[in-house]
Amino acid sequence: MARAALQRFSDCVDHLRCSGCSPKRRAPAAPASSCALGGYGRRQLCLQSDIDILLLFDGPIGAAEEGRVRSILHPLWDLHFSVGHQIRQMDDFAELEIDNPEFLLALLDARAVAGDRALLEGIAAARPHAGGSRANPRRAEAPD
Numbered sequence: 001m002a003r004a005a006l007q008r009f010s011d012c013v014d015h016l017r018c019s020g021c022s023p024k025r026r027a028p029a030a031p032a033s034s035c036a037l038g039g040y041g042r043r044q045l046c047l048q049s050d051i052d053i054l055l056l057f058d059g060p061i062g063a064a065e066e067g068r069v070r071s072i073l074h075p076l077w078d079l080h081f082s083v084g085h086q087i088r089q090m091d092d093f094a095e096l097e098i099d100n101p102e103f104l105l106a107l108l109d110a111r112a113v114a115g116d117r118a119l120l121e122g123i124a125a126a127r128p129h130a131g132g133s134r135a136n137p138r139r140a141e142a143p144d
Contacts, residue, residue: 030059
């Protein structure tokens with residue numbers, strides 16, 4: 001019963017986030033994806049938890065993309081949610097951020113909420129041992 005409540009609250013936050021994605025707003029020039037991370041990505045969001053999100057763009061972040069970021073973050077802040085956010089371009093994932101283990105761990109539970117879901121899948125495809133596959137990367141390096 002508690003797990004169902006956590007999932008319902010996560011779904012409510014999804015709905016709230018997507019309601020800011022109305023077609024009236026200016027669309028970003030580059031494909032974009034809005035993703036849930038960590039407990040929110042697992043659909044286990046508690047009432048007092050941070051809402052951890054990744055806003056991912058498949059190109060440079062210009063004025064249109066900045067407007068999209070504001071349209072997603074500001075309503076959450078206005079409702080007094082604590083929001084942990086990462087704003088990234090796909091090129092940022094060419095190298096792993098080994099000095100940011102919290103973000104790498106949060107990516108394991110990433111879930112696309114709105115936008116181009118293929119972008120999130122692209123991270124896992126580009127870095128098979130970092131975003132979506134829990135396989136041990138050292139296994140390939142083991143001596144015969």
